[in-house]
Amino acid sequence: MPIYSVKTTASQERTVADMIASKEMAGIYAVLAPDQLTSYVMVEADGDAVIRRVLEEVPHARGLVEGPGGEAGRSSMSEVEHFLSPTPDVEGIAEGDIVELIAGPFKGEKAQVQRIDEGKDQVTVELYEATVPIPVTVRGDQIRVLDSDER
Numbered sequence: 001m002p003i004y005s006v007k008t009t010a011s012q013e014r015t016v017a018d019m020i021a022s023k024e025m026a027g028i029y030a031v032l033a034p035d036q037l038t039s040y041v042m043v044e045a046d047g048d049a050v051i052r053r054v055l056e057e058v059p060h061a062r063g064l065v066e067g068p069g070g071e072a073g074r075s076s077m078s079e080v081e082h083f084l085s086p087t088p089d090v091e092g093i094a095e096g097d098i099v100e101l102i103a104g105p106f107k108g109e110k111a112q113v114q115r116i117d118e119g120k121d122q123v124t125v126e127l128y129e130a131t132v133p134i135p136v137t138v139r140g141d142q143i144r145v146l147d148s149d150e151r
Helices: 013-022 048-055 077-083
Strands: 003-008 028-032 040-045 061-064 098-101 110-117 122-127 135-139 143-147
Touching: 003 013, 003 048, 003 077, 013 028, 013 040, 013 048, 013 061, 028 048, 040 048, 048 061, 098 122, 110 135
Parallel strands: none
Antiparallel strands: 003 040, 003 061, 028 040, 098 110, 098 143, 110 122, 122 135
16 A cells, blocks of 8 residues: 655644544545654555545645656655654663753752663663762653763
């Protein structure tokens, strides 16, 4: 089944995807608005004609991305499957990084990463300004990297 790219207005990807999905048009099987892809929505459909028909009624949809020869550009599942698997929150964090806690009881505190558990998506940090070193384990989405040894 081919996958087509739909150009959207910036920051309206989710709105366009929701509107296309809500039409429940025969021939459209899936709609994807990946966070990593700005101004585009991916649509799995029988053909480009059914998508063009739906896009006439969807605001912020600017049309199909054209391929060579003026016909709608198609993608295969192998080209878009990396958008389907979520990336762990601890990706890009390394031991020794300086981070800020952005949620939880220690919100606003700075800390240094001591250990990373990718399986549980958790990071153990040591608070900077504590008189006694306190290891705190938090979820990967509760920290923001301020300074990295690798950069």
